[in-house]
Amino acid sequence: MQPILDIRGFSKSYDGKAMAVDGLRLAIQPGDIYGFIGKNGAGKTTTLRAAAGILRFDTGDMLVDGVSVKADPLQCKRKIAYIPDNPDLYEFLTGRQYLDFVADLFDISREERHQRIAHYAQALDLTDRLGDLISSYSHGMKQKLAMIGGFIHRPLLFLMDEPFVGLDPEAVVRVRQIIRDFCAQGSAVFFSTHVLEVAQKLCNKVAVIKEGRLIAAGPTDQVRGQGSLEEYFLEAMRDA
Amino acid sequence: MRELRLLLYLQRVNALRRNEIRHTRDSRQRRRLIWMLVLYIVLALTGLAYAVGISWGVYAAGLAALLPGMAVTMSAAAALMVTVIRAQGLLFDAQGWERLAALPIRHSTVVWARLLDLYLTALGMSVLIMLPAAVFYALAQGAAALPLWLLLWLLAPLLPLGLGLGIAALLAVAARRFRQRHLLVALLALPLTGWLMLALYTSPLSAAGGDAAMLDMMRSAGGAMSTAYPPANWAALAVQGSPGHLLLLTCVSLGAAALAAAILLRWTPGHTGRQAAAQAHGHAGRPLPxxxxxxxxxxxxxxxxxxxxxxxxxxxxxxxxxxxxxxxxxxxxxxxxxxxxxxxxxxxxxxxxxxxxxxxxxxxxxxxxxxxxxxxxxxxxxxxxxxxxxxxxxxxxxxxxxxxxxxxxxxxxxxxxxxxxxxxxxxxxxxxxxxxxxxxxxxxxxxxxxxxxxxxxxxxxxxxxxxxxxxxxxxxxxxxxxxxxxxxxxxxxxxxxxxxxxxxxxxxxxxxxxxxxxxxxxx
Structure with a gap:
């Protein structure tokens, strides 16, 4: 089966000396909810941002549904939804205007966008605030809006950087369910998290990165072995 | 006083990006900032060159007596424009106030710090105009009047500062009532700026007509400025030794600035709070390519x-x-x-x-x-x-x-x-x-x-x-x-x-x- 995201020897250095990520190889299959864990500065965000087309890189390649991010970024972006850890959105727009803008970029018809926006806004309890300026939103509300912006174009691949930070418990449950629904229909999710409990419960696969190098990857049960993911992670950070 | 000093420091520390130039570790960024600083210096020097050219022209034409009035009027115009433009961001910016709201600082101190900031900016622009005018005036009339020029430099921005604050406040109040308030601010500011520039540049055109009008240009410019802006006339008479006009200029300048400050001290924090609350509106757009x-x-x-x-x-x-x-x-x-x-x-x-x-x-x-x-x-x-x-x-x-x-x-x-x-x-x-x-x-x-x-x-x-x-x-x-x-x-x-x-x-x-x-x- 062709991976939805195929990371092939990806390396990135910001200053030309120290490697932020070094020779990363990873394949994310359709239906995968893939957790990406590591300490601060390990290279998680760099990897996600490079896959999303935000970061330029020279070494290695990343293929989204068989298409190289370097060779045809546009084709890849049509299939991706990227949700950053800090959702800096256009604060001068209202929530509704922002979602309309995203829908315009992805060429979503009027009926579909209304239907999807209504559905996800209701699910994440944001309907009443869509007419407000984003500058008046809390961090959690911005995070919800960024997610709705990702959901409405039905992407094949979700790239999420700490997606649950700032969300209220009800929204976390709803987002998890929406993610599962997408993956059941053949999409995949690749997300970074520091909450290992969430990763253990939600992810069918995890990858562990330390100082830019991958130290473990595979089905969650295999990676954690007999103990919890937290125990494995703490041990791996000491040993590797 | 300590709070005021700290706030002023906060507002001025990165003027012209000096602080970033000193502390950035990114050499590329430092080079970029230094080039920008050089550009600012070139722009300031260009402004100074214009002022030197005009002052020299007036001096060479034997009309040095017009210099105080012209310098005060031009300084006032510059101070008025810079105040109206800067006050929008400095005094009526809700986010700026919110950042300080949680700190143990009185609102009045914040207002004073920002007014001082505006005054210092106006003084900075004014010195480019006043300095060459003072030098050429001294060359023509002697150096005895130089202390008075120093006083003129300190006083000249005060009245336009007060007027500018009044205009900026009115713009902010009017704009708050409209959704596209920044567009409204621009629409209101445009004719004002246009009128100011026209008044400045067309006043020398004499009704005498013909090429002879060109020769009278400087003299008529001085007269027109004094008529259009009475403090310019008071300044000219004050430099010539009239204590009454000096007192009048001082009282009017200080009074206008104090009145504007008093009004703002009572009004600004409340206004910006309401502005922050009035920002939540919106409507859906139609689909577009x-x-x-x-x-x-x-x-x-x-x-x-x-x-x-x-x-x-x-x-x-x-x-x-x-x-x-x-x-x-x-x-x-x-x-x-x-x-x-x-x-x-x-x-x-x-x-x-x-x-x-x-x-x-x-x-x-x-x-x-x-x-x-x-x-x-x-x-x-x-x-x-x-x-x-x-x-x-x-x-x-x-x-x-x-x-x-x-x-x-x-x-x-x-x-x-x-x-x-x-x-x-x-x-x-x-x-x-x-x-x-x-x-x-x-x-x-x-x-x-x-x-x-x-x-x-x-x-x-x-x-x-x-x-x-x-x-x-x-x-x-x-x-x-x-x-x-x-x-x-x-x-x-x-x-x-x-x-x-x-x-x-x-x-x-x-x-x-x-x-x-x-x-x-x-x-």
Whole structure:
């Protein structure tokens, strides 16, 4: 089966000396909810941002549904939804205007966008605030809006950087369910998290990165072995 | 007092990005900031050179007695403009207040700190005008009056500061009631600025007519300034040794500033609080193709940012506004000029270039990429080609400038009646210049793009691309002036057409090249 995201020897250095990520190889299959864990500065965000087309890189390649991010970024972006850890959105727009803008970029018809926006806004309890300026939103509300912006174009691949930070418990449950629904229909999710409990419960696969190098990857049960993911992670950070 | 000192330090510490230059570890960024600082110094020196030129001209004409009045009026005009523009961001910015709201600082201290900041800025601009005037006055009349000049320098910005604060407050109150309040601020500020500039530049035109009027220009300018702005007359008499006028000038200046400060001390915090609360409105838009969705987003961004709007989009609108106001401010100005053959001949020859003057100062695209700021990830992950993305920014910049540029050129031709060929050139050349500058500005921003700013001020006011965009406009106009000067006068209009075609072709070629680039938030 062709991976939805195929990371092939990806390396990135910001200053030309120290490697932020070094020779990363990873394949994310359709239906995968893939957790990406590591300490601060390990290279998680760099990897996600490079896959999303935000970061330029020279070494290695990343293929989204068989298409190289370097060779045809546009084709890849049509299939991706990227949700950053800090959702800096256009604060001068209202929530509704922002979602309309995203829908315009992805060429979503009027009926579909209304239907999807209504559905996800209701699910994440944001309907009443869509007419407000984003500058008046809390961090959690911005995070919800960024997610709705990702959901409405039905992407094949979700790239999420700490997606649950700032969300209220009800929204976390709803987002998890929406993610599962997408993956059941053949999409995949690749997300970074520091909450290992969430990763253990939600992810069918995890990858562990330390100082830019991958130290473990595979089905969650295999990676954690007999103990919890937290125990494995703490041990791996000491040993590797 | 300690709080005031600390707040002032906070507001001034990074003026001209000095603090960033000192402390950044990024050598590329440091080089960029140093170049920008050099650019500011060049601009200040250019202003100083103008002031030296004018003061020397007045001194050489034997009219040194006019210098105090002229210097005070020009300082006042500069202080008024800078106060009206800066007060919007400094005094009436809700976010700025919210940052300080949680700190144990009294509101009155914050207001005083910001008023002092405005006063210091006005003093800084004023010194460029006052210093050469004082030196040439001393050369003509002796150095005894120099202490009085020092007093004039300190007093001159106070009355315009008070007036400027009043105007800025009225603009802020009026704007709060409208959804597109920044557009309203611009619409209200434009005629005011246009009127000020017209009053300044057309006052020397004497009704005497003919070339002889040129010889009376300086004398009549001094008289007109004293009539239009009485404190200028008081200043002139004070320097000549009238203690009564000195007292009058001091009392009026201090009184106006104190009154404005007292009103603001009671009113500003409440107003900004209400402004923050009034920001939640919105409505849904209709579906658009990606290019136009991006253009609409650019439009909304500009309307949402007073700094962006006032600093990059206003200048081009000044030309049509001033030309529309001209019949009201000086109804016979065009007729008087037409009666001066020695002025009219070169004026008609360079008329298409004059039509470009304000268009050359407006390059919204020069910061349109950087304005994405921390939300640049949206631009980088959008499923649109670089051509569409960059094209939308260039297109918005061009569309924003198109109408005022064409209207300004058309109105200038209507006033000056240069014949149909030159009239057409007056419309075509500024429009073509806008097209090229829109694309060139984007190229500059691609080269210097910076997304990690904390305040729009860093990009709008202090970025290399803002200064370079402005400089590019001036350089292009200088080159076109040279071409028009080298060509025979009777072909001036046709030369301007050819220049317009050249600029349009250059814009198309550059846009094609830019479309092949990719946009990343981090390289």
């Amino acid at each position: 990606p290019l136009w969705a991006l253009v609409r987003k650019e439009w909304r961004r500009m309307l949402a940012s007073p700094l962006y709007l006032m600093n990059t989009g206003m200048a081009v609108w000044l030309a049509p506004v001033m030309l529309l106001l001209l019949p009201l401010v000086k109804p016979d100005a065009a007729a008087l000029l037409r009666d001066m053959p020695r002025v009219m001949a070169p004026l008609i020859r360079f008329l298409p270039l004059i039509a470009c003057f304000f268009a050359g100062m407006s390059v919204p695209s020069a910061i349109s990429l950087s304005m994405e700021g921390k939300s640049a990830w949206l631009m980088c992950t959008a499923p649109v080609s670089a051509g569409t993305l960059l094209g939308s920014k260039a297109l918005f910049s061009f569309l924003f400038c198109l109408m005022p540029a064409a209207l300004g050129g058309g109105l200038l031709a209507w006033h000056m009646q240069p014949g149909w060929a030159a009239a057409l050139a007056c419309v075509l050349l500024p429009v073509a210049l806008c097209a090229l500058l829109s694309v060139w500005g984007l190229a500059l921003d691609l080269r210097f793009a910076r997304y990690d700013w904390e305040s729009e001020q860093q990009i709008v006011k202090s970025s290399a691309q803002t200064g370079l965009g402005l400089l590019s406009g001036f350089v292009l106009m200088a080159l076109m002036g040279l071409v028009l000067w080298l060509m025979p006068a009777q072909w001036a209009a046709q030369t301007a057409w050819a220049l317009a075609l050249l600029l349009a072709l250059a814009a198309a070629w550059l846009m094609r090249r830019l479309s092949r680039r990719r946009v990343y938030q981090v390289q």
